[in-house]
Amino acid sequence: MCYTDNDNRYNNSPMVSQLTQSPLQIANLEQLERIRHTCAHIMAMAVQILFPETKVTIGPTTDTGFYYDFDRPQPFTPEDLTKITKQMRFIIKANLPIIREEVTREEIKVEIEKLNELYKLEILDSIPEGETITRYYIGSPDGGRLPDVGEKLKAAFPEPSLIKPVKIPPTVSWWDLCAGPHINYTGEINPDAFTLESVAGAYWRGDETKAQLQRIYGTAWETPEQLKAYLKQQEEAKRRDHRKLGKELKLFSIQEGAGGGLVFWHPRGATMRYIIEDYWRKAHLDAGYELLYTPHIANLELWKTSGHLDFYRENMFDSMDIEQQAYQIKPMNCPFHVLTYKNDLHSYRELPLRWAELGTVYRYERSGVLHGLMRVRGFTQDDAHIFCLPTQIAGEILGVLNLTEKILSDFGFKDYEVNLSTRPDKSVGTDEGWELATNALDRALNTKGWDYLEDKGGGAFYGPKIDIKIKDAIGRTWQCSTIQVDFNLPERFDMEYVAADGSRQRPIMIHRAIFGSLERFYGILIENYAGDFPLWLAPIQVRLLPVSETQRPYGKAVVTMLKQSGYRVEIDCTGERLGKQIRNAELEKIPVVAIVGKREVETQTLSIRTRQQGDIGTMNITELKESLEEVLAKKTNI
RNA sequence: GCCGAUGUAGCUCAGAGGUAGAGCAUUCGAUUCGUAAUCGAACGGUCGGCGGUUCAAAUCCGCUCAUCGGCUCCA
Numbered sequence: 026m027c028y029t030d031n032d033n034r035y036n037n038s039p040m041v042s043q044l045t046q047s048p049l050q051i052a053n054l055e056q057l058e059r060i061r062h063t064c065a066h067i068m069a070m071a072v073q074i075l076f077p078e079t080k081v082t083i084g085p086t087t088d089t090g091f092y093y094d095f096d097r098p099q100p101f102t103p104e105d106l107t108k109i110t111k112q113m114r115f116i117i118k119a120n121l122p123i124i125r126e127e128v129t130r131e132e133i134k135v136e137i138e139k140l141n142e143l144y145k146l147e148i149l150d151s152i153p154e155g156e157t158i159t160r161y162y163i164g165s166p167d168g169g170r171l172p173d174v175g176e177k178l179k180a181a182f183p184e185p186s187l188i189k190p191v192k193i194p195p196t197v198s199w200w201d202l203c204a205g206p207h208i209n210y211t212g213e214i215n216p217d218a219f220t221l222e223s224v225a226g227a228y229w230r231g232d233e234t235k236a237q238l239q240r241i242y243g244t245a246w247e248t249p250e251q252l253k254a255y256l257k258q259q260e261e262a263k264r265r266d267h268r269k270l271g272k273e274l275k276l277f278s279i280q281e282g283a284g285g286g287l288v289f290w291h292p293r294g295a296t297m298r299y300i301i302e303d304y305w306r307k308a309h310l311d312a313g314y315e316l317l318y319t320p321h322i323a324n325l326e327l328w329k330t331s332g333h334l335d336f337y338r339e340n341m342f343d344s345m346d347i348e349q350q351a352y353q354i355k356p357m358n359c360p361f362h363v364l365t366y367k368n369d370l371h372s373y374r375e376l377p378l379r380w381a382e383l384g385t386v387y388r389y390e391r392s393g394v395l396h397g398l399m400r401v402r403g404f405t406q407d408d409a410h411i412f413c414l415p416t417q418i419a420g421e422i423l424g425v426l427n428l429t430e431k432i433l434s435d436f437g438f439k440d441y442e443v444n445l446s447t448r449p450d451k452s453v454g455t456d457e458g459w460e461l462a463t464n465a466l467d468r469a470l471n472t473k474g475w476d477y478l479e480d481k482g483g484g485a486f487y488g489p490k491i492d493i494k495i496k497d498a499i500g501r502t503w504q505c506s507t508i509q510v511d512f513n514l515p516e517r518f519d520m521e522y523v524a525a526d527g528s529r530q531r532p533i534m535i536h537r538a539i540f541g542s543l544e545r546f547y548g549i550l551i552e553n554y555a556g557d558f559p560l561w562l563a564p565i566q567v568r569l570l571p572v573s574e575t576q577r578p579y580g581k582a583v584v585t586m587l588k589q590s591g592y593r594v595e596i597d598c599t600g601e602r603l604g605k606q607i608r609n610a611e612l613e614k615i616p617v618v619a620i621v622g623k624r625e626v627e628t629q630t631l632s633i634r635t636r637q638q639g640d641i642g643t644m645n646i647t648e649l650k651e652s653l654e655e656v657l658a659k660k661t662n663i
Numbered sequence: 664g665c666c667g668a669u670g671u672a673g674c675u676c677a678g679a680g681g682u683a684g685a686g687c688a689u690u691c692g693a694u695u696c697g698u699a700a701u702c703g704a705a706c707g708g709u710c711g712g713c714g715g716u717u718c719a720a721a722u723c724c725g726c727u728c729a730u731c732g733g734c735u736c737c738a
Binding site: 051082083084085086087088090094100101103145148149151158159160201202203204205222223224225226227228230231233237238239240242268272279280281284285391392393394395419421471478562570572573574575599600602603604606607608609610611612618620622623624632634639640 | 695725
């Protein structure tokens, strides 16, 4: 499991899908796809009108719009995007026809060569023999095509300005080699329902050894309302950004002085992590797991045996020298769990063994891919390995699915997308082994009653796997949990158990993680709740606000009492006025504040204000505790 | 790593060759206050780092570090 990129448990990348949910109901998805694809063409046309030296490459649609990759010596600036947008509106408003033409390989080749569009030539060469080749015109085919058009435009406009958008004479056209489909007229696009978003570097054909191109991203919708809704959703995502909230709520930091991708958990974040870990341990002990702690480094030989040095090297930090022996900081926990297993002789009667560890691993990630808590260089996996008999696989997998559901739903994630990935072309293990394991995963999912998508050939080379994605409060999906069968490590480490007949047999090894990485899961939690954590997770649950300093002694006594009952409570001793104290508590997103003034001291009560409901009235400590307990039991916000 | 952008006080940001600024936070003083900002003062900076150009650099140039948006979608 531990070697390849398609290994999701160990894939530390954000794995958030683009906003797959439309902000508004899409009336006609097929038409929208055409609109987006045509938008890409119109953008390319606009770019070549304004910047004729630019070469075109490809321009597909995305979940929210489109992009086009260009080859141009100078980078596009934000001002360029404004100009391009204006030029696109011209083209849209001109309502030019879009004409599909089937062409032969030979004739289109000549035309592309005439234009010196080398990338297009490469694309043409990659189209399989026998496939229909089409080109799409924007405007009349009689009009010629850029850069011929450039000449015509120069004739039409004696001093064609590259700053101002250029009006397209009806006789001018632009075309692109394209499979389509497209809309029929540019006017079908609402000029106020698209916008250009950003410029980014991208490699030709996604290959970093090839030319670096400039990609312009755009978003396009059926109506301006949809666009507005989409932009609002983007704003919402920005508002929830865990990096911003992490700083504002003093949860964690990543510091230049220490290095990128290394996380500092500050007291409030650390409190939450403690709660999460504590919950996780109890849940695992209840589910029949035992806990392990293993070292952070080990002799490099171990990583040779496990195969990581061969297959995972590019994600590993360099080894260090200790008394002439090479030691490696761990990028994975599994070899340690295997060594723990191998330290004893095991009988079939002991199986299954379920060993869990919050294991901190370090992986080299290229500086450009680091991203807040979502992609870091040091992180803690909620790792576990199950060693079992072949006959126990389905039962164990079902157990993992049940535990996963319990844990994820307690953290507020109740919608899942499940994938079952099967044997890839290159793999280890026997046919029977794969069939047995894959059937067991399938059976477990069916027993659980979960629908899933099968990703044929998408498994790791060492075994089939189940991945579970969760859906957050604004409809984004995140990959966290994964369950993987491993035929490789037991073989490499020559793991055994003693079977009923006294023979030595190979146990089945299952890797699984529910959060994936604590750092990443925490980042997702912050974004899911937008920093308004449910009471059971909130680092400060209750803050007492004395109306004046006179009430401090009473407030302190209440704090002591609540603390003794296990609540996370504090008192505001800033001496600020009540309004300011409330404002501060609101900004810190503290779920409950208890106001103590003269009245409360006299009646031995508290005036309660919650962040969700505002002022909810006066109660005594017992009543407060009761309502807190009720909310804590439900694991919701108050 | 690569392409582009951004780094100014603890935070959010202004300043664009000529004395380093604001609000919030912090500290001190006054105020003792009833459901989202009391008033005043003080403190706070090698303008990310290193080097260069210049009489003069936060500002221009080079390198470097970090952060942000991308680098999967394939005519």
